[in-house]
Amino acid sequence: MTEGNSERHLVDVLHLKKYYPIKRGILRRTAGYVKAVNDVTFQIRRGETLGLVGESGCGKTTIGRSILRLIVPSAGTVAFDGADVEALQKSDDAALRRRMQIIFQDPYGSLNPRMNVSDIIGEAPLYHRLVSKAELDDYVVSIMEKVGLRPESRAKYPHEFSGGQRQRIGIARVLAMKPEFVVCDEPVSALDVSIQSQVLNLLADLRSEFSLTYLFISHDLSVVKHISDRVAVLYLGKMVEIAPKADFFSQPMHPYSQALISAIPVPDPDATKNRVILEGDVPSPINPPDGCIFSTRCPKAMDRCKAEEPILVDRGGHETACFLYG
């Protein structure tokens, strides 16, 4: 990956917010909001893989789907290669759609059970005229070979495949669109551990073969460590740290990141590690804490942390939102 700011970001997320209204009572009045994503700003460079980590419910999926405009954000903008993705909603800009795709977590729910593999992979490229009807079968075969599926099985239906194979079908469907950017939303969390690394390796191979850019979402830091160039940490809908992978794992700055890293199981039992155990539960995204959102669980919290909210500050490419650093 080339350094330097002259290169335009492929994905530019600016002050993204998604609030889900909570409706109560027979009149369905709005009684409050789930602040699923609360003012998040970050960029993804062309060709890099940004790992997005955070606990369940912190807003990872909401961010991923907002980038593709599958979710309409409450505020903020997302630009893809300089174009506002709002166009996807207004005019359903087919060219833009094709360039950004998503791989889902659930290899069962994400494939239409009534369509065979050939249709699942070929429907969209045919519709968008990436291939002609005459070429379609060859095209599907070549894509299936790329993702390690037996092309002979293309007339079969999803339920005839294993979880890992189904995930490959999902990857093939995305690849057939010739995308530049792919949101991988926990693509291996639903798979057996033995199969996870195969699928991760496939994603890494495809990335280099087709110069793909990934937003790789996971709650598993070891998976993110395997595949990312940079790591972004989300907590309760807010970005708390973004850093190059090596920096992040050797010198995590935010106390939450430190706790997450210390919790990664270490293969060497002699390795001395100070595990940071977090107290308490994640607060509700309906009523996030005042000041620093991590202040209710932070082992290093100070008085200031309850009163003021730290903003994400860039220190030589390593961004953190924490008062410990000024």
Add this chain to the structure above:
Amino acid sequence: MRAIAADKGMKPPVRAEAGDSLIKEAWIRFRRNKLAMIGLFMTFSIIFAAIFAGALAPYDPKAQLAFTVDPALKLAAPSVQHPMGNDLYGRDILSRVLYGARISLEIGIFATLVTIMIGVPLGAIAGYMGGIWDDLISWLVNVIFAFPFILFVLAVVSVFRNPSLYLVFVAIGLVNWVALCRITRGQFISLRGSEFVEAARALGLPTWKIIFRHILPNAIAPIIVQATLGMGGIITLEAGLAYLGFGAQPPTPSWGLMISEGQQYIARGQWWWSMFPGIAIMYTVLAFNFLGDGLRDALDVRQKR
């Protein structure tokens, strides 16, 4: 850079192995279910009777044999010549029951078609569009549900002096669509939020493809099941209407009409006039219920073998 396109070399085309077709799998599951097979057999027997009533019936269902052949045939008990006996006019009850299947099925099928044509599109709109459309359609459904709908049918039918059977099934359909509408709406709501529909949107597929290729094929099974189960209800309802004097008019060999004509003779021990059409109705309702239950189990794709 992107060389995904198929290699147009000398490579022979890659064969595609046949997948287990979904219909075949459903049939395998269906066949294993005894009650379902019984239901299917019973349904076929009714359809058979309806289609071939002309050939199967030993007599003309409207021939008043008591006047034309033998006065003793008036309310004659079941015999070898007339296995279900004869009615007041000497008409052969077996022949009338066979022809009755035709009436019942005709009403059942047409009323179900009306039901589907109204219920499925409205349910799909409510479920897929949501918002004001959903509010409006759901309100209408609730009103019709809360309303004693037999009165509605009676009101519609009684406006006409000599209501045709077609009017009856349109009236039944106008009321009965709400159950299908609810089911379709529920299916569309849950499928609209499913990941494969989200995937279709991410692929930039147009709304009509999402509805007809992705949602509808997955919603169709419960709709078929509900429509099949509803057939029994519609046939009973038609019989009830005929019994009350609406719907089929004499001398039509309608089962409901036959029950009502014959009921006063049951107390005198001449039970056959009402009893055999009654049994026919029961048989038909059971047939569609068994069939519907069997379809429900067989059509569930997610259910593994």
